[in-house]
């Protein structure tokens with residue numbers, strides 16, 4: 001289950017976030033960076049507004065040369081019943097043992113290290129973070145004016161999520177996420193997705209949260225529990241009827257497809273095929289289940305981006321011997337989306353013969 005985290009600037013925005021059903025209300029100063037703290041009195045007001053109605057989180061700054069500042073923020077947050085504190089981590093030379101000692105003093109507070117996709121520290125920081133007592137990690141971007149976490153590419157983000165989960169860490173993803181990114185990230189099963197810019201008019205993260213934009217983000221993330229309702233909540237926001245639901249027109253079938261996607265792939269059983277990748281063309285089409293009446297817009301569709309992301313992710317995982325295995329894996333992963341009913345996958349090696357050589361499989365959801 002992936003939760004929605006909304007970064008808010010004050011108690012009024014906390015109320016809006018709660019009214020649209022946000023799972024985690026995060027106190028953050030949007031005028032600063034990804035982990036810029038709000039003044040203590042504003043954080044306290046956000047906590048007072050959200051306590052008992054949503055989980056609470058707060059940005060407390062970067063691990064720098066002054067772990068005392070993180071320690072003081074952790075003390076304050078503990079007293080406010082905040083569950084998660086987000087701490088920026090940009091360098092492997094950060095004073096981890098000191099931060100670890102602070103985390104050890106607050107067992108009720110989950111320290112989440114925020115890594116910046118546009119300023120990734122060298123090496124693998126996850127062992128260091130897990131050892132220092134961090135309970136979670138999050139990917140975000142340092143440069144909020146330009147950076148997008150999706151620029152890392154889904155295969156790298158997926159690998160990060162898996163590696164963090166493998167170490168028992170909670171994982172969050174953020175960084176100028178847009179509504180259309182959500183269907184691409186949900187299959188990665190991160191613990192939460194974090195938003196600020198997408199909740200604001202014109203994606204201006206310094207502007208006050210727009211309840212309609214926030215509700216649209218919420219609608220795209222399946223809720224863990226029945227939604228709360230209230231002023232500015234879902235009730236006031238209705239999308240226009242989507243395709244297939246127009247009066248006098250009966251929906252027969254929806255099919256999404258990706259054609260002629262050519263990628264370098266490590267594939268084959270011959271020795272020469274193990275030395276270097278070869279070009280493989282992918283064609284995939286998926287027959288979708290009829291749309292649920294209440295799920296309109298992006299929430300009602302299966303994005304064809306997910307097809308491309310799935311293929312890229314599988315290909316990035318390493319050498320595969322047979323085109324049949326590759327096609328089967330693509331079919332299995334895509335059929336795990338409950339909207340996909342039937343799939344055709346064609347995998348065609350382009351560099352072996354005078355023409356294309358490959359396999360086409362058709363699979364259907366069993367139940």
Ligand SMILES: O=C[C@H](O)COP(=O)(O)O
Nearest residue numbers: 007174175176194196197
């Ligand atoms: O998750 C927390 C961040 O505040 C996300 O901010 P952003 O959507 O503007 O990148």
